Amino acid sequence: MCVLCCVAKRKPFSWWSLLLCVCVADMALGQVRYSIPEEMATGSLVGNIIQDLGLDVKRLKSGRARIFTEDGSEYIGLNAEKGTLVVSKRIDREELCKQVSPCSLHFQIILENPMELHRIDVEITDINDNAPFFSKKEYGFQVIESALPGARYSLESARDPDVAHNTIQTYKLNPTDNFKLNVVSRPDGTKYIEMVLHASLDREKQEEHKLTLTAFDGGNPQKSGSIKINVIVLDANDNAPVFSQSVYRVTVPENASRGTVILKVTATDNDKGTNEEVVYSFSQHTDSASSLFIMDPHTGEMTVGGVLDYEKVKQYEVDIEATDKGGLTDTSKVIIEVTDLNDNAPAISIISLSNPIPEDSTPGTVIAMLNIKDLDSGRNGQIKCFISSDLPFKIKSSSTNFYSLISDDVLDRETVPEHNITITAMDEGSPPYSTNKTINLRISDVNDHAPMFPQQIVTAFITENNSPGMSLLSVKATDNDSGNNARISYFLEDSHLNGMSASAYFSVNAESGDILAVRSFDYESTKQFSIRVKAQDGGSPPLSSNVTVKILIQDQNDNPPQVLYPVQTGGSVVAEMVPRSADVGYLVTKVVAVDVDSGQNAWLSYKLQKATDRALFEVGLQNGEIRTIRQVTDKDTVKQRLTVIVEDNGQPSRSATVIVNVAVADSFPEVLSEFTDFPHDKEYNDNLTFYLVLALAVVSFLFITCLVVIISVKIYRWRRERLFYKSSGNLPVIPYYPPLYADVGGTGTLKQAFSCEVYGTTDSRKNNIKCAQPFSQGTLGVDHSDTRTVPRHKTESETMLTEVSSISILTAMPSNTYSSTNPADFKNNTHY
Numbered sequence: 001m002c003v004l005c006c007v008a009k010r011k012p013f014s015w016w017s018l019l020l021c022v023c024v025a026d027m028a029l030g031q032v033r034y035s036i037p038e039e040m041a042t043g044s045l046v047g048n049i050i051q052d053l054g055l056d057v058k059r060l061k062s063g064r065a066r067i068f069t070e071d072g073s074e075y076i077g078l079n080a081e082k083g084t085l086v087v088s089k090r091i092d093r094e095e096l097c098k099q100v101s102p103c104s105l106h107f108q109i110i111l112e113n114p115m116e117l118h119r120i121d122v123e124i125t126d127i128n129d130n131a132p133f134f135s136k137k138e139y140g141f142q143v144i145e146s147a148l149p150g151a152r153y154s155l156e157s158a159r160d161p162d163v164a165h166n167t168i169q170t171y172k173l174n175p176t177d178n179f180k181l182n183v184v185s186r187p188d189g190t191k192y193i194e195m196v197l198h199a200s201l202d203r204e205k206q207e208e209h210k211l212t213l214t215a216f217d218g219g220n221p222q223k224s225g226s227i228k229i230n231v232i233v234l235d236a237n238d239n240a241p242v243f244s245q246s247v248y249r250v251t252v253p254e255n256a257s258r259g260t261v262i263l264k265v266t267a268t269d270n271d272k273g274t275n276e277e278v279v280y281s282f283s284q285h286t287d288s289a290s291s292l293f294i295m296d297p298h299t300g301e302m303t304v305g306g307v308l309d310y311e312k313v314k315q316y317e318v319d320i321e322a323t324d325k326g327g328l329t330d331t332s333k334v335i336i337e338v339t340d341l342n343d344n345a346p347a348i349s350i351i352s353l354s355n356p357i358p359e360d361s362t363p364g365t366v367i368a369m370l371n372i373k374d375l376d377s378g379r380n381g382q383i384k385c386f387i388s389s390d391l392p393f394k395i396k397s398s399s400t401n402f403y404s405l406i407s408d409d410v411l412d413r414e415t416v417p418e419h420n421i422t423i424t425a426m427d428e429g430s431p432p433y434s435t436n437k438t439i440n441l442r443i444s445d446v447n448d449h450a451p452m453f454p455q456q457i458v459t460a461f462i463t464e465n466n467s468p469g470m471s472l473l474s475v476k477a478t479d480n481d482s483g484n485n486a487r488i489s490y491f492l493e494d495s496h497l498n499g500m501s502a503s504a505y506f507s508v509n510a511e512s513g514d515i516l517a518v519r520s521f522d523y524e525s526t527k528q529f530s531i532r533v534k535a536q537d538g539g540s541p542p543l544s545s546n547v548t549v550k551i552l553i554q555d556q557n558d559n560p561p562q563v564l565y566p567v568q569t570g571g572s573v574v575a576e577m578v579p580r581s582a583d584v585g586y587l588v589t590k591v592v593a594v595d596v597d598s599g600q601n602a603w604l605s606y607k608l609q610k611a612t613d614r615a616l617f618e619v620g621l622q623n624g625e626i627r628t629i630r631q632v633t634d635k636d637t638v639k640q641r642l643t644v645i646v647e648d649n650g651q652p653s654r655s656a657t658v659i660v661n662v663a664v665a666d667s668f669p670e671v672l673s674e675f676t677d678f679p680h681d682k683e684y685n686d687n688l689t690f691y692l693v694l695a696l697a698v699v700s701f702l703f704i705t706c707l708v709v710i711i712s713v714k715i716y717r718w719r720r721e722r723l724f725y726k727s728s729g730n731l732p733v734i735p736y737y738p739p740l741y742a743d744v745g746g747t748g749t750l751k752q753a754f755s756c757e758v759y760g761t762t763d764s765r766k767n768n769i770k771c772a773q774p775f776s777q778g779t780l781g782v783d784h785s786d787t788r789t790v791p792r793h794k795t796e797s798e799t800m801l802t803e804v805s806s807i808s809i810l811t812a813m814p815s816n817t818y819s820s821t822n823p824a825d826f827k828n829n830t831h832y
Contacts, residue, residue, distance in 0.1 A: 031118070031119040031120070031121065032047070032049065032052045032053060032118065032119075032120050032121070033120075033121040033122075033123065034046055034047045034085070034120070034121070034122045034123070035122070035123040035125060036087070036091075036122060036123070036124065036125070037124070037125045037126075037127050038091050038092060038093035038094075038096075038124050038125065038126060038127055038129070039090065039091065039092065039127060039129055040087045040091065041087065042087055042088065042089060042090065043086050043087060044086060044087045045084055045085075045086060046076055046084070046085035046086060046087060046122060047084065047085045048083060048084050048085075049078075049083055049084065049085060049109065049118070049120075050082075050083030050084075053109075053118055055083065055111075056083070057080070057081065057082070057083050059111065060080045060083055060111070061080060062113060063111030063112050063113055063116065064111070064112050064113075065078060065080055065109055065110070065111050066078065066109070066110055067107050067108070067109060067110075068107060068108045068109075068110050068351050068371070069105075069106075069107040069108075070106070070107075070371060070373060070401070073105070074088055074089060075087070075088060075089055075091050075096075075105055076088060076105060076107060076120075076122060078109065085120070085122075091105075091124055093124045093125075093126050093127075093163075094129075094130060094161035094162065096124060097124070098161070099161075099163060101126075101163045101164065102123050102125075103123065103124045103125075103126075104121050104122065104123045104124065105121070105122040105123075105124065106119070106120075106121055107119075107120055107122075108120065108402070110351065110352060110369065112352060114366065115352060115366045115369055115404070117369070117398055117399060117402060119399065126162050126163050126164060126166050127162075127166065127219075128162055128166040128217060128219025128220065128221075128223060129162070130160055130161045130162050130166075130223070131160070131217070131223035131224060131225050132158040132159065132160045132167075132168050132215035132216070132217055132223065132224060132225035133158060133159060133160070133225040134156055134158050134159075134213075134215070134225060134226075134227040135156060135159070135284070136156070136227065136284070137227065137228065138227065138228045138229075138230060139155070139156060139213075139227055139228070139229045139230070139284075140229075140230045140231075140232065141153055141195075141229065141230070141231045141232065141327075142231075142232045142233075142234045142326075142327035143197070143201060143231055143232070143233055143234060143327070144233070144234040144326050144327070144328070145200075145201045145202060145203040145233050145234065147197055147200075147201060147328075148197070148200070149197050149198050149199060149200060150196060150197065150198070151196070151197040151240065151328075152182070152194045152195070152196050152197075152240075153179075153194060153195040153196075153197075153329070154192065154193075154194050154195075154283075154321070154329060154330070154331035155192075155193045155194055155195055155213060155229070156227070156283070156284065157191070157192055157193055157215075158171070158213075158215035158225055158227075160215075160217050160225075162217065162219065165217075165218035165219065166217055166218060166219040167217055167218070168215050168216070168217050169216060169217055169218040170215075170216045171183065171193050171213060171214065171215050171216070172213075172214045172216065173195065173211060173212070173213055173214075174211065174212050174214070175211065177199065178197060178198070178199045178200075178201060178209060178231075179195045179196065179197055179198065179209070179211060179231070180195075180196050180198050181193060181194075181195060181196075181213070182194050182195070182196045186246060186247055186333065187246070187247060188247060188335070190317075190333070192319075192331070192333075193213075194331075195211075195229070201233045202233075203233040203234070206233070207232070207233055208230060208231065208232055208233070209230075209231040209233070210228065210229070210230055210231075211228070211229040211230075211231065212226055212227075212228055212229070213226060213227050213228075213229055214226040234326065234327060239269055239270040239271040239275070239276075239324075239328065240269070240324065240328030240329060240330055241267040241268065241269040241278045241322040241323065241324050241328060241329065241330045242267060242268055242269075242322075242330050243265060243266070243267045243320075243322055243330050243331075243332040244265070244266045244267070244268070245265075245332060246332055246333070247332065247333045247334075247335060248263055248265060248332060248333070248334040248335065249334075249335045249337070250262050250263045250334065250335070250336055250337070251336075251337045251338075251339050252304065252308060252336055252337070252338055252339065253308075253338070253339050253341055254308045254309055254310040254338050254339065254340060254341050254343065255308075255341050255343065256304045256308055257304065258303075258304055258305060258306070259303050259304065259305075260303060260304045261301050261302070261303050262293075262302055262303065262304060262336065263301070263302040263334060263336075264299065264300050264301045264302070265280060265300040265302070265320060265322075265332065265334070266300055267280070267300070267322030267330055267332075269322075269324045269328070271324060271326070274325045275324055275325050275326050276324060277324060277325050278322045278323065278324055279297050279298070279322070279323050279324075280295055280296065280297050280298070280299075280300045280320060280321070280322055281295060281297055281320070281321050281323065282295055282318060282319065282320055282321070283318075283319035283320060283321050283331060289316050289317070289318040289336075290318075291305070291306055292304070292305055292306035292307075292308065292316065293305055293306075293316070293318060293336070295320065302318075302320075302334065308338050309338075310338045310339065310340040310341070310376075310377070311340075311344065311375040311376070313338065314337070314338055315335065315336065315337050315338065316335070316336040316338070317333060317334070317335055317336075318333070318334040318335075318336065319331060319332075319333055319334075320332050320333075320334055340376055340377045340378060340380055341376075341380070342376055342380040342427060342429025342430065342431070342432070342433060343376070344374055344375040344376050344380075344433065345374070345427070345433035345434065345435045346372050346373065346374045346383050346425035346426070346427055346433065346434070346435045347372065347373055347374070347375075347435065348370060348371075348372050348423060348425050348435055348437040349370065349371040349372070350368055350369075350370055350437070350439070351369050351370065351371050352368060352369040353367070353368040353369075353439065354366070354367055354368065355367075355368075355439075355440075355441055355442060356441070356442035356443060356444040357407070357411070357441065357442075357443065357444065358443075358444045358445075358446050359411045359412055359413040359443045359444065359445065359446050359448070360411075360446045360448070361407055361411060362407075363406075363407050363408055363409055363410065364406055364407065364408075365406060365407045366404050366405070366406050367393065367405045367406060367407060367441065368404070368405040368439060369398070369402065369403070369404055369405075370385075370402070370403045370404070370405065370423065370437075371401055371402055371403075372385055372401055372402075372403060372425045373401045374425075374427050374433075376427065376429060379427075379428040379429060380427055380428070380429035381427060382427060382428045383401075383425050383426070383427055383428075384425070384426050384427075384428070385397070385403050385423065385424070385425045385426075386423075386424055386426075387405075387421055387422065387423055387424070388421075388422065391419060391421060392407060392408050392409030392410070392411060392419075393405060393406065393407055393408055393409075393419070393421055394406060394408040395423065405421065405423070405439070411443055412443075413443040413444070413445050413446070413481075413482070414449065414480040414481070416443065417442070417443055418440060418441060418442045418443060419440075419441045419443070420438055420439075420440055420441075421438065421439045421440075421441055422436050422437070422438045423436065423437045423438070423439065424436050425437075445481050445482045445483055445485050445486075446481075446485070447481055447485040447537060447539025447540065447541070447542070447543060448481070449479055449480040449481050449485075449543070450479070450537070450543035450544060450545050451477035451478065451479045451488050451535035451536065451537050451543070451544065451545050452477055452478055452479070452545060453475065453476075453477045453535065453545060453546075453547040454476075454478075455547065456547060456548060457547070457548045457549075457550065458473065458475060458547055458548070458549050458550070459549075459550045459551075459552065460472045460473040460515070460549060460550070460551045460552070461551075461552050461554055462517060462521065462551060462552075462553060462554065463553075463554045463555075463556055464520075464521050464522055464523040464524075464553050464554065464555060464556050464558070465520055465521070465522070465556055465558060466517055466520055466521060467520065468517060468518060468519050468520060469516055469517065469518075470516065470517045471514050471515070471516055471517075472506075472515045472516065472517060472551060473514075473515055473549070474512060474513050474514045474515070475490065475508075475513045475515065475533050475535075475547055475549065476513055477490075477513070477535035477545065477547070479537050481537065481539065484537075484538040484539065485537055485538065485539040486537060486538075487537060487538035488513075488535050488536070488537055488538075489510045489511070489535070489536050489537075489538070490508045490509065490510055490511075490512075490513040490533055490534070490535055490536075491508060491510065491533070491534045491536065492506060492507065492508045492531060492532075492533060492534075493531070493532040493533070493534050493546065495531065495532065497526075497529055497531070498526060502529075502531050503518070504518060504519070505517070505518055505519060505521075505529060505531075506518055506529070506531055506551075508533055513533070513535070515531075515533065515549060515551075521553050522553075523553045523554065523555040523556065523597070523598065524559065524596045524597070526553060527552070527553050528550060528551060528552045528553060529550070529551040529553075530548060530549070530550050530551075531548075531549050531551070532546050532547070532548055532549070533546065533547050533549055534546050535547070555597050555598045555599055555601050556597075556601070556650075557597055557601040557648060557650025557651065557652070557653070557654060558597070559595060559596045559597050559601075559654070560595070560648070560654035560655060560656050561593045561594065561595045561604055561646040561647070561648055561654065561655065561656045562593060562594055562595070562596070562656065563591065563592070563593045563646060563656055563658045564592045564593060564594060565589075565590070565591065565592040566589065566591070566658065566660060568658060568659065575661040575662065575663045576588050576589045576626075576660060576661065576662045576663065577662075577663045577665060578628065578632060578640075578662055578663070578664050578665075579632070579664075579665075579666050580632045580633070580634060580636070580664060580665070580666055581632070581666070582628055582631075582632045583628070583631065584628055584629065584630055584631055585627050585628065585629075586627060586628045586632075587625060587626075587627055588617065588626040588627060588628065588660075588662055589625075589626050589660060589662075590623070590624055590625045590626065591606055591619070591624035591625075591626065591644050591646065591658055591660070592624060593606075593624065593646040593656065593658075595648050595654075597648065597650065600649040600650065601648055601649065601650035602648060602649075603648060603649035604624075604646055604647070604648055604649075605621050605622065605646070605647050605648075605649070606619045606620060606621060606622070606623070606624040606644055606645075606646055607619060607621070607644070607645050607647065608642060608643070608644055609643040609644065609645045609657065610641075610642070610643035611640070611641070611642045611643070612637065612639070612640045612641050612642070613636065613637070613640060615629070615630060616628060616629065616630060616632070616636060616640065617629065617640070617642060617662070619642075619644055624644070624646070626642065626644070626660060626662075632664060636664050637664065638663055638664050638665050639661070639663065640661070640662035640663070640664055641659065641660075641661055641662075642659070642660040642661075642662060643657055643658075643659055643660075644657065644658050644659075644660060645657050646658070
């Protein structure tokens with residue numbers, strides 16, 4: 001498509017304008033071509049890449065669009081806000097390309113995310129901004145007067161940096177009385193001018209001729225430049241030298257050393273003597289070539305006098321002259337072509353690099369864009385680019401001299417955190433040159449690894465009765481990721497232990513993983529706990545894993561042994577009977593004790609601490625069995641009191657004592673007569689007296705209260721009856737029975753709750769309540785209180801209730817009570 005780009009105006013020529021057609025082509029290949037005239041004002045529009053490349057402003061901004069030129073020039077700028085290319089600095093086509101036509105600027109527009117490359121070619125068209133000029137203001141000739149019409153004299157050609165029709169088109173010589181101008185075309189298409197004598201000279205008439213040579217270009221407006229020519233008429237020599245060739249061509253390698261002969265020119269002169277001697281020289285208007293080449297004036301040999309570089313100048317054109325002694329000259333042109341050698345290594349430039357890249361980048365991700373160029377030509381400038389095949393990357397050519405480094409496999413930072421990618425560019429010259437460029441590519445971390453515990457189950461031990469806040473153990477997890485992805489926090493998973501939340505027993509330090517006990521533990525209540533600790537990293541999203549922690553409570557010797565048998569009571573004496581006929585080893589009884597601790601803390605040993613007769617009994621160290629160690633004799637006392645101590649094996653050990661009363665007798669009455677005088681515990685007697693007094697006071701208070709209530713009710717009913725009789729004397733009399741009292745024909749006049757069998761005597765110390773219970777073999781329970789005999793298994797509170805009941809009943813007993821010491825007589829006693 002064609003777009004009207006601009007109309008450029010130069011200040012010196014405001015009347016001149018140029019209509020420019022901008023053509024955009026090769027869009028399918030990502031290439032656009034524009035054409036603009038030189039000397040456009042800074043900021044002038046070059047083209048609209050949004051329309052021509054099918055992009056939009058958002059893509060330019062998000063892709064950070066920028067211009068890349070291989071030579072670093074900044075003639076064209078990019079306006080990312082409008083999506084246009086503009087002139088960023090003055091463009092002089094002659095300075096940029098000299099005589100090369102067409103003259104073009106080549107650059108690329110680079111976009112990122114994703115990376116794109118668009119080639120832009122901008123052709124710089126010429127305008128007539130340079131006038132023809134000559135290297136000198138004056139030029140002198142010596143012409144012999146004998147010169148015949150048709151004699152030719154080479155003139156310096158004017159130069160015009162412009163090209164095409166803007167360069168030199170015509171020359172004009174003034175005056176033309178004796179000389180006329182002739183434009184000669186060479187076989188290679190170049191032109192040169194010469195002055196031709198068309199009328200004979202007469203030194204006597206005019207010794208010097210002053211001419212003006214003017215060169216005109218073809219621009220609009222037309223420009224010109226002139227030079228003055230002074231012709232001095234000489235005498236004699238009428239033949240000019242003639243070169244053997246009008247154009248000499250020679251090729252020279254760019255590595256030719258100084259003094260190398262590249263060409264020998266020859267010119268002949270038909271004159272004789274000194275007039276045929278020819279001197280060779282460079283033409284006066286040969287400028288730069290004269291510093292690189294040397295002409296021998298006598299032999300015509302041309303040698304190398306400087307350093308040649310094919311990459312800078314590929315061809316030289318040198319004008320040479322042959323002059324005889326009479327001043328006659330002939331001119332020729334030497335075209336020197338410099339041949340290329342492989343003397344330049346490829347140059348690698350990184351124009352874009354993504355570093356670091358995430359480890360989850362998919363294969364095919366563009367990592368870097370490279371520009372690789374070789375200043376040599378032909379095969380010497382053809383490049384092969386490659387990297388090591390062991391790397392998960394590859395090089396891909398995107399366009400001429402441009403390459404992309406892309407990923408070719410899955411990346412793993414934990415395996416290889418960074419890659420040193422050496423890019424090798426090698427040309428195809430002989431011998432080949434190569435260049436290496438190393439990119440240190442870092443792989444950034446992605447949270448793709450969960451924290452890992454070294455063990456799935458961890459066991460910790462803690463002694464019971466620990467102090468709250470005590471550290472049990474520390475769990476540690478590792479994460480192969482890095483940074484926040486490897487920052488691990490520890491949490492106690494919510495669960496229930498013994499009906500309570502796990503956090504009520506334990507806590508976990510989120511940073512260190514230390515597990516702390518929140519409370520003190522009791523081995524006898526709970527022997528072990530099982531909790532789960534979660535390790536979570538700081539990634540997004542976070543990853544986690546769990547470890548099971550088994551916490552075993554270790555026992556301490558914090559519980560003394562407990563005696564289960566014989567049972568120790570406060571008021572009764574447990575007596576074990578041993579017949580006098582018992583043999584050695586007779587089993588009297590067995591002390592049974594337990595310890596709620598465990599292990600060696602629960603290993604119990606039994607020892608006899610005190611005994612009435614140590615020579616008669618022994619206690620088994622391990623089983624607590626009390627046995628006789630000799631034959632029982634008649635001399636042994638009936639009452640035997642043994643104190644047994646039970647010790648555990650803890651450190652320090654704990655113990656308990658039990659008193660075992662043994663009766664050495666063959667009959668029960670003998671036992672009763674002996675054990676009635678057993679002394680009581682003072683504390684027990686004091687407590688019993690206190691409870692009896694308290695019970696008596698309570699019962700008295702209740703009795704008085706009931707008496708007052710009954711009298712009050714009686715009076716109240718009597719008054720109502722009186723009122724009733726007064727109001728209606730005809731009603732029958734209803735008998736009244738007090739509540740809660742039994743009938744006379746029943747079991748008595750006491751409340752049912754206090755009804756029991758009472759055995760009374762005149763001796764208050766013999767008054768008893770019958771609560772008969774059969775005796776077990778070898779065991780006798782004897783009560784030494786004044787009021788009762790109770791079984792061994794009754795508690796103190798039950799005993800107290802029985803005592804209170806006894807006292808209540810005794811207060812209502814008649815004086816004629818029945819007394820008997822024979823248990824068989826108890827059946828005939830009166831019930832109350």
